[in-house]
Amino acid sequence: MSPVARQPGVVQAPADAVFVAEQLRPYLEDLLAREQAAWTEQGAPWPDPPAALLAYLADGKALRPRFCYWGHAIAGEGTGPLLVQAAAALELLHAFALIHDDLMDGSDTRRGRPALHREFSGQHRAHGWAGDPDGYGRSMALLTGDLAFAVASRIAAGLPGPAQRVWREMVDELVIGQFLDLAGTARQDRSDAVARTTTLLKSGRYTVTGPLRLGAVLAGLDELPSDLARYGDLVGEAFQLSDDLLGVFGDPRRTGKPVGEDLAAGKPTQLLACAADLLPPHGQALLALTGTPGFSRSDIAELTDELIWCGARDHVERKARGNVEAACALVDGAALPPGVAAALRSLATAATDRHR
Amino acid sequence: MSPVARQPGVVQAPADAVFVAEQLRPYLEDLLAREQAAWTEQGAPWPDPPAALLAYLADGKALRPRFCYWGHAIAGEGTGPLLVQAAAALELLHAFALIHDDLMDGSDTRRGRPALHREFSGQHRAHGWAGDPDGYGRSMALLTGDLAFAVASRIAAGLPGPAQRVWREMVDELVIGQFLDLAGTARQDRSDAVARTTTLLKSGRYTVTGPLRLGAVLAGLDELPSDLARYGDLVGEAFQLSDDLLGVFGDPRRTGKPVGEDLAAGKPTQLLACAADLLPPHGQALLALTGTPGFSRSDIAELTDELIWCGARDHVERKARGNVEAACALVDGAALPPGVAAALRSLATAATDRHR
Numbered sequence: 001m002s003p004v005a006r007q008p009g010v011v012q013a014p015a016d017a018v019f020v021a022e023q024l025r026p027y028l029e030d031l032l033a034r035e036q037a038a039w040t041e042q043g044a045p046w047p048d049p050p051a052a053l054l055a056y057l058a059d060g061k062a063l064r065p066r067f068c069y070w071g072h073a074i075a076g077e078g079t080g081p082l083l084v085q086a087a088a089a090l091e092l093l094h095a096f097a098l099i100h101d102d103l104m105d106g107s108d109t110r111r112g113r114p115a116l117h118r119e120f121s122g123q124h125r126a127h128g129w130a131g132d133p134d135g136y137g138r139s140m141a142l143l144t145g146d147l148a149f150a151v152a153s154r155i156a157a158g159l160p161g162p163a164q165r166v167w168r169e170m171v172d173e174l175v176i177g178q179f180l181d182l183a184g185t186a187r188q189d190r191s192d193a194v195a196r197t198t199t200l201l202k203s204g205r206y207t208v209t210g211p212l213r214l215g216a217v218l219a220g221l222d223e224l225p226s227d228l229a230r231y232g233d234l235v236g237e238a239f240q241l242s243d244d245l246l247g248v249f250g251d252p253r254r255t256g257k258p259v260g261e262d263l264a265a266g267k268p269t270q271l272l273a274c275a276a277d278l279l280p281p282h283g284q285a286l287l288a289l290t291g292t293p294g295f296s297r298s299d300i301a302e303l304t305d306e307l308i309w310c311g312a313r314d315h316v317e318r319k320a321r322g323n324v325e326a327a328c329a330l331v332d333g334a335a336l337p338p339g340v341a342a343a344l345r346s347l348a349t350a351a352t353d354r355h356r
Numbered sequence: 357m358s359p360v361a362r363q364p365g366v367v368q369a370p371a372d373a374v375f376v377a378e379q380l381r382p383y384l385e386d387l388l389a390r391e392q393a394a395w396t397e398q399g400a401p402w403p404d405p406p407a408a409l410l411a412y413l414a415d416g417k418a419l420r421p422r423f424c425y426w427g428h429a430i431a432g433e434g435t436g437p438l439l440v441q442a443a444a445a446l447e448l449l450h451a452f453a454l455i456h457d458d459l460m461d462g463s464d465t466r467r468g469r470p471a472l473h474r475e476f477s478g479q480h481r482a483h484g485w486a487g488d489p490d491g492y493g494r495s496m497a498l499l500t501g502d503l504a505f506a507v508a509s510r511i512a513a514g515l516p517g518p519a520q521r522v523w524r525e526m527v528d529e530l531v532i533g534q535f536l537d538l539a540g541t542a543r544q545d546r547s548d549a550v551a552r553t554t555t556l557l558k559s560g561r562y563t564v565t566g567p568l569r570l571g572a573v574l575a576g577l578d579e580l581p582s583d584l585a586r587y588g589d590l591v592g593e594a595f596q597l598s599d600d601l602l603g604v605f606g607d608p609r610r611t612g613k614p615v616g617e618d619l620a621a622g623k624p625t626q627l628l629a630c631a632a633d634l635l636p637p638h639g640q641a642l643l644a645l646t647g648t649p650g651f652s653r654s655d656i657a658e659l660t661d662e663l664i665w666c667g668a669r670d671h672v673e674r675k676a677r678g679n680v681e682a683a684c685a686l687v688d689g690a691a692l693p694p695g696v697a698a699a700l701r702s703l704a705t706a707a708t709d710r711h712r
Contacts, residue, residue, distance in 0.1 A: 188486045
């Protein structure tokens with residue numbers, strides 16, 4: 001059906017990639033073009049946030065729409081407008097989460113480019129506008145995140161009842177996860193329980209399990225089968241563990257994100273929960289300094305080395321790999337339509353083998 | 357029916373106040389208690405944001421629920437669960453707007469108390485937590501605002517289709533209005549058109565016209581009658597004009613809000629749009645300095661005086677009063693059930709005669 005798939009001599013694009021390129025992207029472009037038109041009609045002479053949001057959404061791997069697509073493929077055929085709508089809501093929810101997350105963390109880069117608040121402050125400086133450029137950048141990013149969430153909520157409200165229930169739970173989990181991240185950082189909590197809940201709620205659930213569930217209920221299932229829900233949580237957790245590892249040991253030129261920030265803040269990650277068990281006294285002393293103004297760049301480098309030596313990095317890497325293996329075994333054992341198991345296996349790897 | 361109304365010898369409380377006290381408040385308390393329980397079930401050991409939100413909502417005059425109540429009374433009898441639900445969504449939307457607005461403006465007080473981000477930073481300092489207290493306060497407030505909006509959207513998604521349409525338009529207008537406020541400040545826009553659109557969209561519509569419409573469609577009307585929509589926009593605009601005046605000429609001890617911030621920032625208010633026409637050269641020179649770092653406390657005081665002398669304050673005061681009079685004339689001329697016209701007249705005055 002798709003132009004991509006029909007080209008002779010070209011390897012057939014995966015069905016989820018075709019879905020994203022041919023259905024989701026045009027839908028999002030149209031949606032935000034209409035949003036921009038609505039702004040102009042309301043008398044807003046400068047409809048910047050819808051334009052900024054569209055540029056923001058053009059980027060990224062569309063992982064959540066792809067999981068949603070395969071969740072739907074478990075029980076349904078084809079795609080249909082509701083699936084596109086759900087996928088768009090997921091992308092907008094993700095944009096909202098990233099934009100507000102970068103604001104909360106004060107992160108200045110994302111996907112190898114300035115974070116949205118930095119883009120807006122740059123625009124302010126370039127025009128020589130009035131007021132504080134950084135304050136303007138933060139406010140505009142906050143508002144663009146709000147817009148993303150408003151449009152996501154509006155679209156989600158048009159989904160059938162069971163899908164709305166999944167959506168509500170996913171949004172609630174995301175907010176709770178973000179809060180645990182903040183509160184655990186402030187309290188320098190090193191418990192494994194808080195770290196695991198944070199990992200799952202702040203990203204794992206809305207990245208993998210939630211989108212799978214959303215797709216499945218849209219295809220008419222009462223609920224996602226339990227082995228696939230387990231697959232989702234395993235892959236979702238591994239996704240965030242990989243992200244945590246990249247945030248400490250990654251190469252910013254490849255990840256497009258800053259390195260060492262999570263460590264300097266002392267975030268409640270499973271890596272640091274594990275380190276609290278394994279580190280020798282010198283490492284423990286460094287760990288106790290995270291989140292304090294005295295924690296220097298050289299302390300970050302030293303603690304990074306200590307996390308390798310004490311085995312915490314290996315532990316988290318093994319856990320992420322083990323999750324992916326267990327998840328793949330689950331889909332192999334499940335009775336799934338042809339192609340779905342292979343797609344879920346390949347997506348589990350794509351989601352956790354992350355360079356950006 | 358109400359304990360307030362039944363007390364012998366006590367003046368009967370207005371029906372909207374009874375609605376707020378006996379139906380809306382218990383509903384919000386129950387809603388946020390359940391939200392808090394959901395957080396604990398999800399493994400969040402510190403469910404601070406739902407608690408903070410409940411405390412935040414306990415305050416305020418519940419103007420939006422009251423307009424919604426009277427919008428419903430135009431065509432319906434009694435109240436019913438959907439009206440309570442809509443009123444709760446309005447209060448949560450307002451909390452979201454205030455919390456994020458205070459963050460964007462960097463305002464430190466609200467309702468005579470520290471703004472929410474200041475409350476959270478105070479909590480951080482009191483506990484001696486890790487990291488920057490102000491950054492924590494801002495992040496927590498941002499997230500609590502997100503929670504308010506998430507819960508509001510969830511409740512609104514349960515309303516019938518026509519009410520959802522009104523809700524969507526109201527949310528869109530609010531976001532556009534907030535953006536115009538930011539963008540007009542950065543651009544130091546002094547056009548009357550931008551100032552009027554900002555006034556209406558950033559607060560007038562979601563405070564008066566939107567709630568009236570929401571109530572009316574919940575009572576079964578296709579749309580709010582046009583004279584009442586006009587009433588809503590007139591009162592909504594007057595509401596924001598009064599707020600603008602208080603932000604420049606108010607007494608912070610009575611308003612509970614800081615004074616002079618709008619002027620220092622050079623916000624795109626109708627007051628400054630009018631001043632741009634009326635100010636003599638010295639005042640114009642001061643006006644040109646708003647939004648720059650060189651604009652001092654004594655410049656604020658001087659420009660405040662200039663706004664009085666040039667007649668800009670009088671102009672805006674007259675406009676606000678004129679709006680309320682015209683709005684009251686409209687309800688007097690409309691065919692309304694007994695009591696509704698009197699209530700709308702009294703609410704128009706309450707909304708614009710503001711001390712806090």
